[in-house]
Every structure is written in structure tokens, then in C-alpha cells.
Amino acid sequence: MNLMGNILGTRTRSQRLALVGVLMLGVLLLCAVAAPWLAPFDPTERVTRPFAAPSAEHWLGADDVGHDLLSMLIHGARISLFVGIVAAVIATAVGTIVGVVAGYSRGVVDTVLMRIVDVVLALPVLPLTIVIGVFAGPGLRTQVMVISAVLWAGLARELRAQVLTLRERDHIQAERAMGAGPWYVLRRHVAPAVLPLVVPQFVLTIKTAVLLEASLAFLGLGDISAASWGAMLSMAHARNAFLTDAWIWWVIPPGAAIAVTVLAFALLGNAIEERSRPILLPARRPRKKLGPVPARVDPGVEGGAPLVIDDLTVVYGADGRGATGVGFTVGAGELVALVGESGSGKSTVAAAAMGLLPAAARIVSGAVRVAGRDVSTMSPAELRVLRGNRIALIPQEALSALDPVYTIGTQIDEAVLAHRSCTGAQARERTLDLLTDVGLGVDRVDAYPHQLSGGMRQRVVIAMALANEPDVLVADEPTSGLDVLREAEVLALLDELRVRRSLALLIVTHNLPVVERIADRIAVMKDGELVEIGTAEQIAAAPVHPYTRTLVESAPRLRRAPQEVFS
Template sequence: MKIQILLKKLARPEYRFGLVGGIMLLLIAGISLAAPLLAPYDPHVRSGVPFEKPNNNHILGCNDVGHDLLSELMYGGRASLAVGLFAAFYATLVATAAALASGYFGGAVDRIIMRIVDVVMSLPFLPLVIVLGVFMGPGSGTQVFVITLVMWAHPCRELRSQVLKTRSNGYIDASRAMGEKSYRIILRHTLRDIMPLIVPQFVWVAQSAILIESSLSFLGLGDPVSKSWGSMLFFANTRAAFLTGAWVYWVLPPGLCIALSCLSFSLIGYSLAGKRGLKYFPYGSFRRPGKNTADSRGPGIPLAAENLEVVYPGKPDTRAMDGVSLELRRGESVGIVGESGCGKTTMAMAILGLLKFPAEVRQGRVFINGRDVLSGDELTVCRMRGKTIAYVPQNAMNTLNPVMTVKKQLAEAIRVHRKLSRQEENREIRRLLEGVGLDPERAGAYNHELSGGMKQRVVIAMALANNPDILIADEPTTGLDVLVQKSVMDLLASLKEQFHLSVMLITHDLPLAMQYSDTLAVMYKGRIVDCGPVEAVAANPRHSHTADLFGNFPRLDQEKTWDRSLTASSGALVVKGLSKTFNSRRGLFGKSSGTVKAADGVSFALRPGEVLGIIGGSGSGKTTVSRLITGLEQPDSGEVILDGIPLLALRGRERREAARSIHMVFQDPYQSLRNSMKLLDITAEPLVIRGGFSKDEIRQRVCSALRDVRLPDTPEFLRRTPDQLSGGQRQRLSFARAVVAEPRYIIADEPTSMLDVSLRKELLKLMEDLRSRYNIGFIFITHDLSLAYHFCDRLLVMKDGAVVEKARARELIRHPLHGYTRELIAAVETPASIADYAMSI
């Protein structure tokens, strides 16, 4: 098995190039290090006559003094490689330290460091090296210092961009919310995250450093005592080697060694850079039986899948899709529903040819406009993507490029398949934005300047840029509130009618699929277990899983599932007048060009054992309030009081000690849990941060917390990593990490938004179990009004950063007072029952 994996890796060009580069570098470095043993003569001792030509005693001849050139070449590699590697080490060390400080702390630190980087990179490279070398005098130390000084800036800029990306990861915020110190977060998380990028940067600097060392030595600024490849070229130039035939064996060998060393580093760097990206199998790499066949269905069915089987090889193999067959008619909308991990997204990726390595299509056919694309070449499939079949990915926030405007990204989508003049392109971009209901003036906006609904509309516009026949929308409403969900789905429905699109809607929101689909397909464990017109599937489900999906959906017209009568308890978490304003953009001199009021005088109190729900639309300030309470953001005004102690007035150790009573569970379990950490280490992180626990105590507490959330506590499970867990298991692990710290309050920020209906219900049961067992007070942040109604005791409705209404859950849902609350309730789709829905059709 290991040999097969090695052969597969060697089939990829980056692995082959890396292997060749590594062998070349090892050969050159090995000969240089073993020079005292392998060299025929001492390079500092005269062993022949001046300008002696190559012979049996002196393979490369001698220089003008009579020193053996082969011995000089072997010893010279030691100096050149040593200077290059030491300079690369120091330059990468400085670049990494500066990038970590700049990207993590931001603010003034970031501006100062990046201005220094700009100055260094703006100076002319070669003159700067020469001036510094002349000023400091010749020597190996001078070479290392000069190379370090001029080479650290570029890696620093590259690494800083990665630090900025990892700085926003959920597990970084989780560590901060748990009271971890900044330097420990940097060492434990951020540094490890950027390590795959540090190594290629080191290799790139080492390659450049060897060239610079050779240049400095050639100019006479190297160590006059030691032998190096650059010094060989220096003496060859000053002692008339170029005027005689001696240049052939005096100049070419060191020049060739410099070139081969740089080439080896380049090949290694290319290999390492290639491994950082995602690996995809193109269509030509899929294992598939049979030959190209024609589709007999006709033009009325633009997309069809037959007996599609996708497997992830292993012991045993994992079947992500098992004999899936599906037809999508022209102008039809097919809703694909099912629990997490049932194969919905895998089917979309298989159709588009974007399955991640090592997925394999073992059998089946996919017809797009009558052509079997699984038997076609990769170029043909690439031409279809975006033009014939388009894709709206699940997370619009991660789809858009944060450093490109909307206009540039739309233009990029157009240019892939069409060549238009600048004027035609601008008209097309304007038409696309207007078509998805956006102001064309938004074309100059960046990702962070758009709301969640606006981002989703931009992604839809990109998908429709080349007038496709088929549109695959993968969870297009995940993370959006009910009002934005409705507007996005209404937009898709109108575009479907306008352009006669065939739409495949992938979602775990059953009412959404029922309202906006003509055909409903239910997937379970890689198979389609129910498929047909929506009304037929709703009235007569053929599989028990279909009935479970309908039965598990919470509704506003039901009695509350959890109707608690709370007893008085001592202590409370009190929020008074909490306000926070964000600057939307800073000008050239740091002045704000606009402000966003994320929290505006928010006040409430929470007792232990109580569940307070915060609901509202996207951008209403729900998450900002949670970040202010946990100290992830600093408020402009207001107080957070815990048992009479104002948290915002505390600093350092006192603040961290007090904050341990409050734990936050983040929205995205795929971002808040680091995939490279073992489950034991993730769950134990609050205890490690607090300190004072032995390994046995930590393990006992972790196992107890895992049992509380109904996860295994076996040694095999503790050694697993989050990428081996399902979405529901990940979220349970997040609660285990919260419970192990024994908090009095848990802030759950959209904990169910990325889970299917059945998993949402199970998670709420888990939260209720923890609440009743440990008397934990919950702040439940959600845009799902049905879940909030059933689970929460009191509800707060937020709009534009302010609380517009608050009351007990039943009273607020039954008798809303504010117009915005009534609008949210009206947008909730709630089929009363399977039978009632069928009758309504």
C-alpha cells in the first residue's frame, strides 16, 4: 500500500521535480562536507605548477599559484552553501517574527513594520548590496548580514498575508476567548499554521543567497581567507584566466556548481509550493469503465447522472455515492435534501469534475447536453464549467477574493469564456449586477464592504456571467437570516424563469427546498432514497428517513418543546448600554470614510440556568455583542458585569480569571476546531490555559466532558483529529471543550446553522441536558426563529445594532409588537404537516 501511495505521488510533476532537486542538493552538499576526505589536495597548499592543464594528477588543472582547482571547488561548496543557508535562516527568522507581530497584533505595529518593508523593497537591490558590502568590509559575516538585511522583506510580506488569514480562524478566537496569552497563541497556533509557507520561503531565500554570496565574492567582498565558488571566479577574473585557455576549467566548474545549486533549490521550492494547494483529480484521472456513449434522452434533459459511484480508497473503502441516478429537465428545479455527509455536495463535485484527492469515480456516467463528460478530456470539461454548467458554492464569504473589487471578479468570470471590449465588459457587469438586484455602484466595493446577502448575489452574478444552461446552487442560504434567505431564493426563482435555467438546489433546509423546487430528491448514506414531485414525496414518503426529515422540523405553530419554570438564583451576567462602532474604511491618513454601528446601547441580564435567545437579521449585531462580552472586541461604551464585578475594568490575570466563567461556542465547527490537533488536546485546551492540572487530571476531565456530550472517550477516539468527525460530532466536541472548563455561562453563536434538521434537534437536546445538569446559563444566538422559540426562555430581537423588542419567547412569537419582529416571523416557512402540505398543493 505504501509503495502504491509513493508511486501515485511520483506521478505528479511537483513530486518528481522535488525528488530530483533533493538528490542534486544532497550530492552537492555531501561532496562539500566530505571535502577533507575526498579532495586530493589541500586547496591552500601549492600542489602543481601555475596554470597546469587538466591531467591525471589534477583533474581540473591548477590556478595561477598552483593550487588544485578540484580541491578548491570541493572546499568552495562548504563556504558558499554555509553562507547561503545561514543567511536564509536569519532572513527567514526575521521575516517570520516581523510577519507574526504585524499580522497578529495589527494596528500601529502592522503599519510601522509594513512601512519598513516598503522602504526595503523600494531600494535598488544590487547597488544596496554593494554599498553595504563596501561599507562593512569583506568577510563571511558581512555577507550573511547584507543578505539578511536585503532579503527578509519579501518573505515578510508573503508570510504576513498568511498570518492575517489564520488570525481570523475560529480556533484563534476560541483561544483568545478562553483567556490565552497572545504569545502562546502565536506559538501554539499561528506559527504552526504558517510553517508550510515558511519552508518554501526559506528555500527561495537560500537560492537567492547563494547567488548574492557568489556576486559579493566575485566583487572581492567575500572572506579573503576561505575558499568559495565566488572567490574562485574573483581570482579567475583578476588573474587573467579569461585571457587564456584556463577559463574553461577555472571558470566553468564553479559557475556550473552555482547554477546547479540554485536549480536544486528551485526544484525543491516548486515541489513544496505545489503541495500547499488542494489536489483535484481531473476527469482524465478518474477510474471509470466503458467508452464514450451518446445520450438518448434528447435536448429536454440537459443534465443526467446514471449509476454514479464515488469512492474514497482506504481500508475499507468509503462510498460517498452508491449508484446515484438523477435527471434534471430543462427549466426544472430539483431540490437535493438530506443530512450532513449523505453525499449531496459530493454529487455536485463529481458532476463538475472538482472532487478532492483521493476521491475516485468507480462507475457511472454523467451527461451534460447529451455528452458523456466522464469519458471526455479535461479541456472539454473546463470549457463547459461556467458556460454550460455553473456553480454557486456554499460559503459566499470564502468565495469572493478579499483584495479584488466586485467589478474585477465579475470581469474575470466573463473573460474565461468571452472576449469583449472594455465598454462591452462594463455594460455586461452593469447588467449582471442589476439582474441580481444590486446597485451597479457596488461594482467598486470589496468583500468586507458587502452584507451576507449582497455577497451571495455577487456569487450568483458570477455564476450567470456566461449564460449557462444549468446552475448548481450548493447551500446558497447557509448562514443567512430568514429575510435574506427569502430574497436570495426569490432571486434564483426569477432568474430561473427569466433565463429558462435548470437548477439543482442542494440544501438541508427542507421547507426551502419544498417551496422552490419542482422535484424533491432525498439522499441518505450516498443513495437517493426518495425522488419525485414535491407534493408526491410529501404525501407519501417511501423511506423512513424522508418521514424523519418532515417530522423533525420545528414549527412556530406548535407548543414549546422546552417550557421551563426557573427558580431564583444568586448572581447574574448583566450587560448595560453596550455600544460598538466600526470604521468601514480608512483613508490615506487613517481617517474613517464611514462608520457602522454594530452595537447600540444593548442591555440585558442572564441568570444561571436561563436560556436567552438573540435573534435578528444578518448584520444586526448579534455576534458583535457576544464578542464584546467575551473580550474579543473592546466596546466604545457600556459595561459587562459578572456577579457584581465589572469585567471591562479588569486587566491581565484578573480579566482572564473572571472570563473563565463565560465560554463561547462558535458558529462554524469546521473553523473553530484546528484539524491538526488531536481531540484530546482540543478538549483540554481550557485546562492547559488555566494551568495547575496534572496529565491524569486533564485526561479524566476530558473523558468526563466527552461523556457529557455523548461522544466516545476511548483512547482511539482521543487520538483522532477533527477532520475525521462529522459536522454534528464537531459541534458536540465544541460543547465538550466548553463543559470541561466548568463555565457558568455559555454563549452559543449560531451553533446549528451548518447542521441538518435532525442534528439540530439532537444538539438542542444536548444543550438542555447540560443546562439542567450544571445550571449553565445560555445565550443562544440564531437566525432560526423556530429553534429560538422552542429552546429559549426569553428572546431579544436586534436590528441595526439595537434591541427593538424583548419578551418571553411564547409572548414574543404569539404577540409581536415591533414591525421588524412581525416581518421575521412572516418570513418563516412552516409546513404544518406532511398531509396538510400535500393538501395545500
């Protein structure tokens, strides 16, 4: 109870501080917007004697020329906030684009962009702004350019790290397996996930930009025709305000205004940063169309099997072997189980079939033909047409493969809309049919992944894989993490679907007993090589290779008791 009270108390304090920050910013923005009506005099005109003391007519007195200091203070809010907000917008936009592109692209693009970021971050901020400002000359444009040029790099580095993590999550890989392109993934899944990080950083960047603007203006790099708060401090210093009592009403008010502005943005930004999490983002309904999508390709099998692995060799890095000389086919309506221990290369073969090999892997020989086309020779655009359309993936861990911030109905809608030009209502109708096909009630369509059991989530990813009626289905450890009953149910569902839909079904697993009852053929891999392939009966009863015999003998089975025991 005490711990919960402390947590609630902390949140309450954070909300109070954020409210204080909002009120302070509200007053400052009101002053900036309504400055021509709030200011009692024109700040550029002489309205009293020089160094006039505060009075009922001039609340803060006058400067050495006779300008009303209160009017200058009110109008200064417009300049300081304008420069701070505009510079923060530019810096945030540049930092976001660089961070997201570098994190998602990786490779050469990532290396080049991050080296630029390193150079910017290695240089001290204030000296760098001064040097650039001196060369560019004084003015508001210079201030905005200089401030935005030194503030974007920190945000870019932070967002890159987040995008690198997001890119490898299973639900992003599942989107790519369904044929989603990089811009769609970035817009639909990466952007909503990084937005909660961008918003507080933007608010905190304004705080830093206001401070830098004051520093640049104090050094004489601001707009001399429009005095900001920093320019007021610069003029007070240059015009000997400290030799008289004028510094009290000439220096303290703009200094206090800068401090209040920085504090207000800090309170608001920290509160947003504390509360913002990707899981809190509301789910959005799908749009009517996801834009133009490539046309459905003709299978072009020419009498061959829908999936052909032809003498495939995949290597990692310089000489790391992932698979060597692997060859087998999966015919229409056939279930082939690819089994082996961890590290045997079976997942590499499955990834090659999907065209989803990691960056470190490459095909050095052989071919993978899906619906008669060699995956290894296809362009990224052609692969996006293929994935989720002619070949689909059932990922290993459904909870990780599903995006936690969207309902399962929305995610199945996406799988439909990725390859079909239809309305949202038509996609939802297809989604409801798919949920029925996999044994889930249509009442689950608005459920979130965490509200479903492991078996239910597995049925959801099966429905997503079937959304566009593929010819080939690759199931990567489809029963991993399920109990025995749910495991049997999922396997029975896959078996029934491949028969009814005449699917070429490849199941990747290390658990031989779970597939030998439903598989037509079993392929056994060890150390990247296909050591044996045969019918399920032959592999289970009379394996030829010593490793296969060891695998069969070591697998626990429930065997039927002899008949005489019950007589």
C-alpha cells in the same frame, strides 16, 4: 482516469526531481565537510608551476601562482555553502518573526513593520548588496550580513498575508474565546500552519544566497583568505586567465558548481513547496502542561445575575452604530434568546460579552458584567482568565471553529489545560467525561473534525465550552447549517445542560421558532436597538412592538391540528 494519471504522473516527476536534488546536495555537502581529506593538496600552497595544464597529478591544473585548482574547488564548496546556509537561516528567521508578528498584531506594529518591508523590497537587490558591502568591508561576516539583510523581506510579506488569514479563522477565535493568550495561539496553532511555507522558502533562500555570495565574491567583497567559488571566478578574471587556455579549467568548474548547487536547491525547494500543506501536518499529543496559567478567579457575583448587559452602546469606526442602549440580564439556570435579523446587532452584543469585539468596534457607554466584573475595563490578561473559565463561547460554525489538523480529543484537552494545572492524562480523563456528557462516544476521541457529522462537531464545541465549568455560556447561532432533527437534538442538549449545570445561557439566533419552545425569555433586536424583551409565551402569543409582531407572524411553524380532525 486520464486526469488522475496526469496528476499522479506530475507527483512522480516532482518526487524524482526532488530525489535528484537531494543526491546532488548530498555530494556537495560531502565535499564541503570532507574537504580536508578529499582535496589532494593545500589550496593555499604552491604545488606546481603557474598555469600548469591538467594532468594525472593535478586534474584541473593550476592557477597563475601554482595553486591546485581542484583543491581550491573542493574547499570553495565549504565557503559558498556556509555563507549561503547561514545567511538563509538568518533571513528566514527574521522574515518569519516579522511576518508572523505583523500579521497577528496588526495595528501600528503591522504598519511600521510593513513599511520597512516595502522599503527593502523597493530597492534593487544587487546594487543594495554592493553598496552595503562596500561600506562594511570585505569578509565572510559582511557577506552573511548583506545577503540576509536583503532576503528576509519577501518571506515576511508572504507570511504576513497567511497569518492575517489564519488570525480570523473561527478555530483561532475559539481559542481566544477559551482564554488562550497570543503567544500560546502563535506557538500552538499559527506556527504549525505557517511552517510548511517556511521550509520551502528557506531552501529556496539558500539558492538565492549562494548566487549572491558568488556575485559579492566576484566583486571582491568576499574573504580573500578563503576562496569560494565566486572568488575563484573573480581571481580568474583579475589574473588574465581568459588570455590563455587556463580559463577552461579555472572558470568552468566553479561556474558549473554554482549552477549545480542552485539547481539542486531549486529542485528540492520546489518539490517541498508543492507537497507541503498545513493539512498534512501530523497531530501532536498534548504536552504534560502548557506552562503557568492564571489562577481561577472568584465569581464575585454578589447576588446578581452571572451576565449583565447594562445600557450597552457599541460603535464601529467614527459613527457606525453596532448596538445602542442594550440592557438585559441572564440569570443562573436561565435561557435567554437574543433574536433579530442579520445586521440587527445581536452578534455585536455577544462579542462584547466575550470581550471579543473587532478592532473597529468600541464600547462608548454602558457595561458588560460577567460574574460581577465589567468586561470592558479588564486587561487582556484578565480577559484570558475570564474566557473559557467563567464565560465560554459556542461558535456558529463548528467545522471552521475546530482546527482540522488536530483530533477532537487533543482540542478538548487544550480547553482543559488552558485553565487547569494538570497532566495530559488528567486532561484526557476530563475530555472523555465531557464527550460522554454531550452524547458522544469516547471512541470518537481520536477522530478528526472532518470525520464527524455536523451535529457531532457541534457537540464537540459544546464540550470544549463546558471544559472548565463556566457560569455563562454564549451560543452564537448554535444550530446554523444543521438539519431539523440535528437542530432539535442540539437545542435539547443545551437546554438539558443549562438546567443540570445551572448555566446562564444566552443563545444568539435569527430563527425565532427554534428557541421559543425552550427559552425562558426572548430579547428582540432591530437596527442595533433592543425593541422588546419578555417571556417566550408573551413574545410568541402577544408581542407588543410592531417589529416583533412581524417577526412572529413571518416565522413558519408546525401547528398541531384541531382535535376534531382526528375524531
